[in-house]
Each structure stands twice: as structure tokens, then as C-alpha cells.
Amino acid sequence: MRRCEMVKDKKEEFKNTAKVAIYPGSFDPITYGHIDIVERALVIFDKVIIAIAENEEKRPLFSVEERLEMVKEIFKDTPNVIVDSFKGLLVNYVAKTNARVSLRGLRATSDFEYEFHMASMNRSLSTRLDTLFMMTSKDYFFVSSRTIKEVARLGGGVEGLVPDLVVTRLREKFRLPVTKRKQIGWDD
Ligand code: PNS
Numbered sequence: 537m538r539r540c541e542m543v544k545d546k547k548e549e550f551k552n553t554a555k556v557a558i559y560p561g562s563f564d565p566i567t568y569g570h571i572d573i574v575e576r577a578l579v580i581f582d583k584v585i586i587a588i589a590e591n592e593e594k595r596p597l598f599s600v601e602e603r604l605e606m607v608k609e610i611f612k613d614t615p616n617v618i619v620d621s622f623k624g625l626l627v628n629y630v631a632k633t634n635a636r637v638s639l640r641g642l643r644a645t646s647d648f649e650y651e652f653h654m655a656s657m658n659r660s661l662s663t664r665l666d667t668l669f670m671m672t673s674k675d676y677f678f679v680s681s682r683t684i685k686e687v688a689r690l691g692g693g694v695e696g697l698v699p700d701l702v703v704t705r706l707r708e709k710f711r712l713p714v715t716k717r718k719q720i721g722w723d724d
Contacts, residue, residue: 555582556635557668560626563588563603564596565702566610567684569676573641576670578616584639586611587629588621597685597709610699627662638665643672643680688712 557577563570563586577584586607590600598606600621611617622629626638638658640651655667672679679697688694688706695703 556585556633557581557583557637557639558585558587558626558630558633558635559639560587560589560622560629561640562591562594562596562681563607564594564598564681565603565684565698565705566607567676567679567681567698567702568696569641569643569672569679571610571699572673572676573639573670574611574617576673577639578614581637583616583618585618585620585633585635587626588619589626590621590623598705602705606699606701606705609701625661627658627665630665631662636664636666638667640667640669641672642669643677 557580559570559574559577561570574584574586588600588603588607596603604619604621608619611619630636630638638655640655642648642651651667651669655669658665658667676697684694684698684702685706688703689710689712691712694706698706
């Protein structure tokens, strides 16, 4: 193949693949920390595919159908966000799309080791996929799906940390009233 044809091919490939990112995760449930990452990624990428992992081993609180319903509803007015789910290896799912980048949020140094291992393993499984890390915004660096579930389960308020729809779904799930966030001693 002549060099100029190779460059043309590369350009075609670039046009077809470079601007799509996959944002994989459990999203059990989605938080404003996740949403912030998606919104910032849309400044860089034309399209973001939110890929909800169907990993039953993690014993999710919400079924994959429930998580899909919530995330689809939250992004229903954002046409360049696609919401999907996947089973099995991320690299196999990515191979079916035209994405080359996996997007992950980093909250703190404590996230780094897990993320580093995952990115390195994915890279060893497929050199087609690279991982791009975005620092979680300062407003949400303490927010995780795990702590959201714990606080909601114990009756604490999580308003402002997850969308209202998620607050409602958590309330339904735990059959508990999720109260407004309140700091003891401040309002009394
Ligand atoms: O939100 P999470 O739970 O931190 O997301 C983790 C996720 C779903 C991105 C990760 O567990 C994953 O990619 N699972 C699919 C299975 C896989 O590809 N494993 C190999 C990478 S270690």
C-alpha cells in the first residue's frame, strides 16, 4: 500500500473512531459524580456511550433493567449520550462499537490502584482500547455509589448528590423515607 493511501486510511479510521468514548461502570446507582464526568467528556468527545456492566457477582442493588431505565431517563434529552448494558469483558463490548477510549473518573489516590490494574489488564487484552482518566469535580469527590446506598439505606438524605429520580428509586428500594440532608446542631 502506498504511503498516501495509508495516511488516508488512518484519517478514515480517525474520523470513524476517535470521537467516541465508552464510559463503563456499575452505575448502581448513577450519581452526580458520574454525570459530571459525562458532561465534561462531551466537551472532548462527540458521543459518549454509557455502558452499564451486568456483573451479578457484585450483587447490585438495582437490576440492570432498573439501572438502564434510570440512566436513560436522566440523559433522555442528551442525544449524544447512548445508554447500553454489557455482559462479560469490556474489551469485547468495545470491539462491537467504534470507540477506542474507556473513560473513568478518579476521585482520590485510593482509586488509583484499582483503576491502574483495570486499565493495564484491559490494555493487555486489547491494544485497541485506551483508558482516559478524568478527575472527579471537587463537589463530588466524596460521592460513591456505595456510600450513597449506605446512607440511603440508613435513612440519610442524598439529595443533591444523585438526581431526584435516583432519590425516589432508593426510597422505593429501601422502603424508607429519605430525609432532607441535615447537620445535627446546625438547624436546631
Ligand atoms: O463502577 P465500577 O463497578 O467500578 O465499574 C467496573 C467495571 C464494570 C468497569 C469493570 O468491572 C469491568 O470492566 N467489568 C467488565 C469485566 C472486565 O472486562 N474485566 C476485565 C477488566 S479488569
